[in-house]
Amino acid sequence: MRWFRFAALILTVTILQKGVLARWDNKPDLLLIALVFSATYLNTSDAIISSFIIGFAADLVGSPIPMGPHMISFGVFGTLLAYLNRVIAIRRLPYQALAIFVMGILAGVLTHVLAGESLSRSMFAVVLVTSLYSGFVGPFLVAPSAWWIGIRTGRLRRR
Amino acid sequence: MKARKQTKVSRRMLFTWFMLTGLILLFAPHDFTGKFQLAFVHIFRWPLSIGGNVALTARTPPSVEGAKQRSEAQYRNYVENLKQTLDEQTRKLEKLSGLYNTFVWEGADFALADVIIKTIDGSRNEMTINCRKTDGLMKGQYVLGDESVIGTISEVFPQIAKADVKLVTDSTSWIPVEVAGIKTIMTGSGNNAAKIVALKKEVKVEEKVFALKNLKEGGFLDAPIIVGKVVRCERNTQMASVWDLTVAPVCDIKSLEDVAVIIINPPK
Numbered sequence: 001m002r003w004f005r006f007a008a009l010i011l012t013v014t015i016l017q018k019g020v021l022a023r024w025d026n027k028p029d030l031l032l033i034a035l036v037f038s039a040t041y042l043n044t045s046d047a048i049i050s051s052f053i054i055g056f057a058a059d060l061v062g063s064p065i066p067m068g069p070h071m072i073s074f075g076v077f078g079t080l081l082a083y084l085n086r087v088i089a090i091r092r093l094p095y096q097a098l099a100i101f102v103m104g105i106l107a108g109v110l111t112h113v114l115a116g117e118s119l120s121r122s123m124f125a126v127v128l129v130t131s132l133y134s135g136f137v138g139p140f141l142v143a144p145s146a147w148w149i150g151i152r153t154g155r156l157r158r159r
Numbered sequence: 160m161k162a163r164k165q166t167k168v169s170r171r172m173l174f175t176w177f178m179l180t181g182l183i184l185l186f187a188p189h190d191f192t193g194k195f196q197l198a199f200v201h202i203f204r205w206p207l208s209i210g211g212n213v214a215l216t217a218r219t220p221p222s223v224e225g226a227k228q229r230s231e232a233q234y235r236n237y238v239e240n241l242k243q244t245l246d247e248q249t250r251k252l253e254k255l256s257g258l259y260n261t262f263v264w265e266g267a268d269f270a271l272a273d274v275i276i277k278t279i280d281g282s283r284n285e286m287t288i289n290c291r292k293t294d295g296l297m298k299g300q301y302v303l304g305d306e307s308v309i310g311t312i313s314e315v316f317p318q319i320a321k322a323d324v325k326l327v328t329d330s331t332s333w334i335p336v337e338v339a340g341i342k343t344i345m346t347g348s349g350n351n352a353a354k355i356v357a358l359k360k361e362v363k364v365e366e367k368v369f370a371l372k373n374l375k376e377g378g379f380l381d382a383p384i385i386v387g388k389v390v391r392c393e394r395n396t397q398m399a400s401v402w403d404l405t406v407a408p409v410c411d412i413k414s415l416e417d418v419a420v421i422i423i424n425p426p427k
Contacts, residue, residue: 018200019207022283023276045170052177060199063281064350067192068185075177114185156317 002045005149006144010057018061019051028133031058033141035074036100040090041151047149051078069114073107076101093139100138182306190252197330204331229236242256270296279413282349285323288418293317293341299324301380303419305410308370308386312420326412327386335371338362345406353387353402362392365396385409
């Protein structure tokens, strides 16, 4: 695992999420896409580490939500997806889009619950729209991310 | 050849350690953990600000050409729109002449601008303004809203006649101020509030805070201008002998539609 390249990728994604994408009301969550990417393409140990790191990055730019909720929710669901990926390999684009969508909803709801927010309709709407956008955009970002980190996306490995 | 020593950590241990870290962050005081978020925004403020000019706005003035060909109803609407534009320009002219008539602004010029985008969300408090006149507009110049200082110019885009304004409540903003006769620095704390830390004397709530000139950063003021008022004064948590103030802007920034930028030594 090329950790330096991975760190550069996460830093870029975090800055894009907080900078350019912060201007739009409805936007994909690039860190969520990175989470699903790492959970499906890295080995399980690396996936656990990267899930928590991505969660920490999401916390850094998650204001006004305090630090912690993203790290826990991304870490828990990233780890679960990494273990699930050992049994069912998620490689095809539609399945990746579905995985991002489901992960977005699960991680989003847990994040808001941990942050002490009430489960309102508007909160669900935001989580749903973000997951939907991420699901659409995510699969197209897999190939450039894999190229940058140096992973062959075609190779099927179960670790 | 020396064998590389590799430490193996089980996945369960990895997960436990990271979960513990997450829980510590979650239950740590938010004042403390919030500093991580502020530090990130502060360190990467330049790349984060790049997205500022991405927002698209479509503000095209009504075209005179082709008005004759329009139907009567359309033509009437066009005239009504022109009247409204004239009223708006007259209102702005009156506002400008009011500013020029204030004696402290002799030698200074003002650029009136419409507010296009306001971002008052968490630590990020900024706005994009549309200036008809960008001559002399520079980073650091003070921006007035409802006769009070609301922020400073953070970026100028002369090609598209726009500028970004960093509000005094933005987490990366700092300006010299005077409160209760003490000169100090006020920093933004996000969420439409600012703070003054470690003040050597207790200050009453509702005490007025005035912005001072900041020539180093390009902020010209001939006389102190009100920026906000103290809404909370409490002892510093680390040093009991000093006080921390929370300051709220005196201007309702959220409902602001136009602002004025103070330009010193305007180009002739």
